[in-house]
Amino acid sequence: MPDYDILHKILDLARWAPSGDNTQPWRFEIIDHNHVAIHGHDTRDWCLYDFEGRASYMAHGALLETIRIAATGYGLKAVWVLRAETSATAPIYDVEFEPDSTLMRDPLYPFIEVRTVQRRPMRTTPLTANQRTAIQIAAGEDYTVQFFETLADRYEVAKLLWQNAHIRLTCPEAYVVHKQIIEWGVTVSQDRIPERAVGVDPLTACLMRWVMQSWDRLDFFNRYLFGTIAPRIQLDFLPAVFCAAHLTIKTVKVPETLIDFVSAGMVMQRVWLTCTANGLFLQPEMTPVIFNWYSSRKIKISRLDAVNQEVDKLAKKFHAFSGSRTEQNVFMCRIGISSHPSSRSARLSLSDLMWRLE
Numbered sequence: 001m002p003d004y005d006i007l008h009k010i011l012d013l014a015r016w017a018p019s020g021d022n023t024q025p026w027r028f029e030i031i032d033h034n035h036v037a038i039h040g041h042d043t044r045d046w047c048l049y050d051f052e053g054r055a056s057y058m059a060h061g062a063l064l065e066t067i068r069i070a071a072t073g074y075g076l077k078a079v080w081v082l083r084a085e086t087s088a089t090a091p092i093y094d095v096e097f098e099p100d101s102t103l104m105r106d107p108l109y110p111f112i113e114v115r116t117v118q119r120r121p122m123r124t125t126p127l128t129a130n131q132r133t134a135i136q137i138a139a140g141e142d143y144t145v146q147f148f149e150t151l152a153d154r155y156e157v158a159k160l161l162w163q164n165a166h167i168r169l170t171c172p173e174a175y176v177v178h179k180q181i182i183e184w185g186v187t188v189s190q191d192r193i194p195e196r197a198v199g200v201d202p203l204t205a206c207l208m209r210w211v212m213q214s215w216d217r218l219d220f221f222n223r224y225l226f227g228t229i230a231p232r233i234q235l236d237f238l239p240a241v242f243c244a245a246h247l248t249i250k251t252v253k254v255p256e257t258l259i260d261f262v263s264a265g266m267v268m269q270r271v272w273l274t275c276t277a278n279g280l281f282l283q284p285e286m287t288p289v290i291f292n293w294y295s296s297r298k299i300k301i302s303r304l305d306a307v308n309q310e311v312d313k314l315a316k317k318f319h320a321f322s323g324s325r326t327e328q329n330v331f332m333c334r335i336g337i338s339s340h341p342s343s344r345s346a347r348l349s350l351s352d353l354m355w356r357l358e
């Protein structure tokens with residue numbers, strides 16, 4: 001039977017699973033020597049990008065899949081179930097561990113901690129057939145992966161992201177999120193995104209930090225001083241062109257339930273770790289997918305009409321780009337070869353992540 005020390009080691013490794021804006025929407029409760037409860041939460045009450053908690057559910061899925069992979073390093077099979085009657089905003093997942101002598105260590109195990117997001121331009125070296133196949137296999141049969149690889153395709157995505165970024169930068173409801181999730185002046189952040197991992201040069205970062213101190217200042221800068229241009233070039237346009245490919249991942253049926261998004265998160269993490277194992281970096285490009293969710297449900301993202309109209313226009317472009325079954329998109333990202341980013345998000349310590357009754 002697994003002992004408590006092994007469960008700690010598994011959780012200590014699994015906490016490196018990715019989450020939107022490094023929010024780590026989970027806490028761990030060790031109930032027994034073979035039973036851990038994951039207390040999930042979501043960030044929909046303050047984060048515009050966590051539409052109906054979907055991004056958090058995907059992060060829960062990434063964590064559960066990482067726990068499964070980490071457990072194989074100790075000859076343990078991890079199986080989880082969603083606890084009955086838990087609420088949508090605070091789902092609890094019960095994970096049971098069981099020794100299995102037939103189990104091999106998962107080949108993705110060594111990449112759990114080294115996997116990281118790369119937001120800067122990457123090389124345009126094309127994907128190899130092996131890399132493409134590995135990604136398709138990692139996604140599994142219930143998901144289809146679409147690759148956008150040619151220069152013309154990447155340019156189309158760059159135009160889409162250019163428009164998408166204008167929404168992010170001029171939407172007051174997004175501003176409050178950006179203000180909260182960036183930790184300025186650091187290269188490592190335990191619970192946010194460190195400034196150096198955002199992907200802009202130091203001068204632009206300095207300016208952004210100053211301008212983002214108040215919405216009025218940012219709004220003035222955007223309106224009269226072309227404030228969105230430099231960040232959009234650096235954060236969206238150039239990275240979109242300079243990469244090997246963009247991917248979209250679609251489910252076979254329209255995702256609706258919490259479990260649908262948890263499953264999508266498991267796939268996202270398998271694909272991401274597979275990219276790392278194959279020498280590729282990845283950056284999620286989730287905001288067009290998220291804005292499309294808002295638009296298709298006719299839910300306004302902003303108090304500003306101009307922003308809502310832009311979201312609807314973007315959704316139309318996204319449909320044209322992504323082809324049929326747009327509502328089945330659960331993930332979009334870019335991938336490519338690059339040097340290791342010099343800055344990354346770290347994580348809260350295991351003891352900080354332990355469940356405590358408030």
Ligand SMILES: Cc1cc2nc3c(=O)[nH]c(=O)nc-3n(C[C@H](O)[C@H](O)[C@H](O)COP(=O)(O)O)c2cc1C
Pocket residue numbers: 016017018019020021022055056058059062115116117119192193283284285286287344345
């Ligand atoms: C569901 C989900 C959505 C994400 N969306 C974006 C995104 O749109 N753009 C981006 O740059 N990073 C995105 N990320 C990456 C996270 O910000 C990143 O994983 C987190 O800050 C931890 O950093 P690390 O991956 O380097 O460990 C997303 C991650 C997850 C799990």
